[in-house]
Amino acid sequence: MSTTTILRGARPTGGDPVDLVLRDGVIAEILDEGTASHEGAAVVDATGLVALPGLVDLHTHLREPGREDAETIASGTRAAAAGGFTAVHAMANTTPVADTAGVVEQVWRIGRDAGWVDVHPVGAVSVGLDGTQLAELGAMADSAARVRVFSDDGKCVHDPILMRRALEYVKAFDGVVAQHAQEPRLTEGAQMNEGVVSAEIGLTGWPAVAEEAIIARDVLLAEHVGSRLHVCHLSTAGSVDLVRWAKKRGVDVTAEVTPHHLLLTDDLARDYDPTFKVNPPLRTAEDVEAVRAGLADGTIDIVATDHAPHTREDKDCEWAAAAFGMTGLETALSVVQATMVDTGRMNWADVARVLSAAPARIGRIDSGDRAQGRPLAVGEPANVVLVDPAATRVVDGAEQATASTNTPFRGRELPGRVVATFLRGRATVLDGSPVEVTA
Ligand SMILES: NC(=O)N[C@@H](CC(=O)O)C(=O)O
Ligand SMILES: [Zn+2]
Numbered sequence: 001m002s003t004t005t006i007l008r009g010a011r012p013t014g015g016d017p018v019d020l021v022l023r024d025g026v027i028a029e030i031l032d033e034g035t036a037s038h039e040g041a042a043v044v045d046a047t048g049l050v051a052l053p054g055l056v057d058l059h060t061h062l063r064e065p066g067r068e069d070a071e072t073i074a075s076g077t078r079a080a081a082a083g084g085f086t087a088v089h090a091m092a093n094t095t096p097v098a099d100t101a102g103v104v105e106q107v108w109r110i111g112r113d114a115g116w117v118d119v120h121p122v123g124a125v126s127v128g129l130d131g132t133q134l135a136e137l138g139a140m141a142d143s144a145a146r147v148r149v150f151s152d153d154g155k156c157v158h159d160p161i162l163m164r165r166a167l168e169y170v171k172a173f174d175g176v177v178a179q180h181a182q183e184p185r186l187t188e189g190a191q192m193n194e195g196v197v198s199a200e201i202g203l204t205g206w207p208a209v210a211e212e213a214i215i216a217r218d219v220l221l222a223e224h225v226g227s228r229l230h231v232c233h234l235s236t237a238g239s240v241d242l243v244r245w246a247k248k249r250g251v252d253v254t255a256e257v258t259p260h261h262l263l264l265t266d267d268l269a270r271d272y273d274p275t276f277k278v279n280p281p282l283r284t285a286e287d288v289e290a291v292r293a294g295l296a297d298g299t300i301d302i303v304a305t306d307h308a309p310h311t312r313e314d315k316d317c318e319w320a321a322a323a324f325g326m327t328g329l330e331t332a333l334s335v336v337q338a339t340m341v342d343t344g345r346m347n348w349a350d351v352a353r354v355l356s357a358a359p360a361r362i363g364r365i366d367s368g369d370r371a372q373g374r375p376l377a378v379g380e381p382a383n384v385v386l387v388d389p390a391a392t393r394v395v396d397g398a399e400q401a402t403a404s405t406n407t408p409f410r411g412r413e414l415p416g417r418v419v420a421t422f423l424r425g426r427a428t429v430l431d432g433s434p435v436e437v438t439a
């Protein structure tokens with residue numbers, strides 16, 4: 001079997017077309033367009049396609065162990081590859097919770113054996129996500145899974161002393177605490193964004209201040225202990241202001257926004273369709289504008305999917321009873337193109353930064369022989385995604401690779417299509433379809 005693949009005429013991060021030669025897992029050569037030729041090489045016609053470094057998601061829910069009816073590590077990572085990803089961070093809110101070296105090693109191993117993307121487990125901050133007792137962060141960091149990102153995502157680490165201890169503890173191994181910023185007392189019974197729409201349709205509101213109060217507290221705590229803080233799925237204009245302020249002050253804080261918060265607003269709740277029920281909730285048009293501006297100016301470091309698959313039983317019910325969350329792996333790149341590239345706010349090099357280099361850096365997976373988020377340069381790992389920016393498609397939840405169908409983009413026309421994905425030179429997606437792994 002050939003280990004050489006030529007991506008003919010690809011445009012690295014949107015630049016001039018070249019031939020990218022992938023050999024033995026690395027980018028072996030970058031040659032003038034049409035000049036690469038190797039006996040027995042597989043040639044992919046990449047004319048007109050943009051080549052980006054393989055995408056890295058800092059925030060994915062794979063549901064295994066425990067809720068394999070919604071997603072498995074295999075189905076979720078296959079969806080990730082289809083979306084152009086070569087690495088994902090798997091959130092800890094599984095059953096059992098990923099709060100021990102044993103569970104994170106299990107997730108890491110199943111991910112490796114599935115072979116679609118590199119799976120980096122996130123470790124829980126507290127035992128059982130119960131917010132009281134610190135989990136064995138050191139043992140998870142030292143395990144085969146080499147955990148560097150810790151989060152109780154789904155729940156907020158609301159106890160300030162627990163948050164302080166976690167921030168202090170992760171310094172020992174250059175880890176980061178990724179906070180789901182939600183003041184629990186201000187969001188009891190909350191169903192959607194608190195505002196004009198919630199008042200009109202009579203659903204209990206989740207006020208912006210519940211997110212902002214925790215972010216304000218946490219950036220001050222991170223500054224106090226000199227540690228690294230990451231803010232998950234930031235969603236309000238006020239949160240952008242706070243992170244901008246903290247960065248200016250020199251606090252070591254990074255922040256993510258989801259594709260759905262870049263595109264959708266709380267108006268979508270008017271029909272009580274629980275597809276649009278998510279935590280944090282969809283906000284207002286002013287918030288959408290603020291997160292786009294924050295992403296464009298670097299206040300928000302990355303886009304992370306918060307891919308949150310749920311079964312039909314958990315979503316096809318009345319709004320109040322439905323689970324929070326929406327899928328996102330297979331639409332993320334298209335939504336970023338629609339909201340940031342096609343609007344002229346970012347170029348493809350910026351996309352490579354917010355969807356690959358920066359998340360890899362935050363997760364500390366940007367070095368070593370399995371390095372992710374590296375530039376498309378000779379000698380770097382051949383993690384590459386080919387995108388057709390001129391293509392458009394109407395999203396159809398049923399035909400996606402994820403095991404769940406709760407996409408909020410169903411029926412929407414989105415630009416861009418992932419044509420191929422390569423993980424260390426091996427095609428995981430070709431002609432837009434996942435390539436089944438053969439052992
Ligand atoms: N985003 C969501 O609405 N749900 C997530 C949890 C989370 O990210 O907070 C889930 O696990 O379903
Ligand atoms: Zn969350």
Ligand SMILES: [Zn+2]
Nearest residue numbers: 091153154306
């Ligand atoms: Zn999440």
